[in-house]
Amino acid sequence: FYVIKDAARQLQEDLPWSYYRVLPKLEGGSHSGRPRVFSLISHLADRTDNVLDEQNLWVFTSAFQEVAALQLSELWALPAMMRLVLLQRLSALGAQLSDTLAERDEAERWAQRVADRAAKDPSEVVFELAEMAERFAPLPGSFVVTLTSALRAQGPVATPALEWLERRLTSRHTTLEEVIRRETQRQTHRQASVANAILSLRRAADIDWSTLIESLSVVDRTLQQDPPGIYPRMDFPTRDRYRHVVEDLARYSKATEVGVAERAILMAEMAAGEADAPPVGDGAPAVTPREAVMPLEAHIGYWLVGRGRKALEAEVQYRPPLRWRPVRFGRRRPALTYIGMVSTLFLLLMTGAWVVASGTGALGWRFVLALAAAF
Structure with a gap:
């Protein structure tokens, strides 16, 4: 219960309505009107029976982005959507369990009614069974299993009712043993789904989301092509600032986030006089000879946060809200x-x-x- 309560609290903090409202929504299908990233996590949970971890999130999201790149706001919504999907599934599983318990209680009451009627007048048991069949059509699996167990406990007096139940199931092309087997499998699967969902909620708190999201960002992979190779060696907060600038420019322009990043790279490459990025690795020096002769305009930061910002805004036709213009x-x-x-x-x-x-x-x-x- 603590894991679920903590996940719900974290979800409220990470996904306010103002954030949820701006996420791209689907216009068709079973998730119409829901955020696109919600549908992505839901499909992954369907395929893994609620087993969500860092590895399958990365693989599934990367495969999705081969078709359509996710926006940065969608990537940062992944942890919240993971919690939302799992909490909704736990809620649905809890409702199923509640229904099953209610069906079991109802089956025990009907078994007692049938036994009481059989003890008074065995010939009238059929009327009790007919009323039961009319109220529960078709008979739920959990109801049948509990009813069978309760009738068998009544002894020989309930034999006619058991025979009627078997004939009823035969008319539906199944048997009592088959119903019991399916119901047992269903309950086992539901228990496993609940356990998987709770374990995945625990994993959500342990995932390094900053690293995962950066590795999934198509914008980040584009900015890694910075001609002098400065961007890859920046610390995370600085790289994240650059990415948020790209996000802001795309939100109020006709270009996509990847399009804005590509335009910044192109303008930097034109300033550098060449298109190939320098080699960058663990052994790369702090300042390469190439960087020393490159103009300031060759670094993407000049176009994103420096004096070239206005030129980049003109290239992507950036139109900020009026309330931002004084600032x-x-x-x-x-x-x-x-x-x-x-x-x-x-x-x-x-x-x-x-x-x-x-x-x-x-x-x-x-x-x-x-x-x-x-x-």
Whole structure:
């Protein structure tokens, strides 16, 4: 129970409505209206009977991306969707178990009714059985198994009812032994599914999601082609910042995330004067001779977070929301923004002081002069 409760809490933190709302949705099929990444995890859980781990997540997601690349927001939603799918399946399995327990209780009550009627008048047992058959059509497997066990416990008085039950099953082209076998298999499979789901929820807490998501990112693989080879040697937070810039540019432009990354690489390669990426490995020096002669524009960072950002935005036809434009202006013109804010504050204070001074005479005007001198 603790594992389920902790997973539900983590899901609420990781998947707020504002995040869920922007995830790409499916427009058809059994998961219509659900996020695409939810469908991906659901299909994987179907194939593995709720056994989800880092390896099969990587293999299945990589295979999916050979057809359609997932957005960065979808990749970061993988842990939340994994928990969501598993919790929903545990809920469904719990509902099935509740139904099975209710069917067993009902079967025991009917067995007692049949036995009581048989003890009074064996000829009227058939009416009790007919009513039972009408209410439960067809007879559920768990109901049949429990009813059979309860009737056998009643002794010879329940023999007519058992014979009726066997004839009923024969008319449906099955036998009592076959029903018991299928029901046993179903219960065993359900128990295994519950155990697998709980174990997978435990694994979700142990997976290194940052490493897994980065290894699955098509955008990251594209940015790895940085001409001077600087990007692969950056730390994770810096690489992640670059990827989020790509995500932002794609969200408010006509290009895909991979398209934005490819455009940044192309612009860097054009600045470098060649398209081949330098060799990068564990033994690579901190600064290669090639890096020393490459212009600043050859690094993708120049186009993503540097002075070339505006040119890249024009290339991908980036159109940010209006509410972002004052902030963007402030970042591009920090000195002008600072002077403008200080000047505006000064004018507001002076206006207020002038209003006060107008009503207080000479003392008020001295205050105005002192305030002006302070600025």
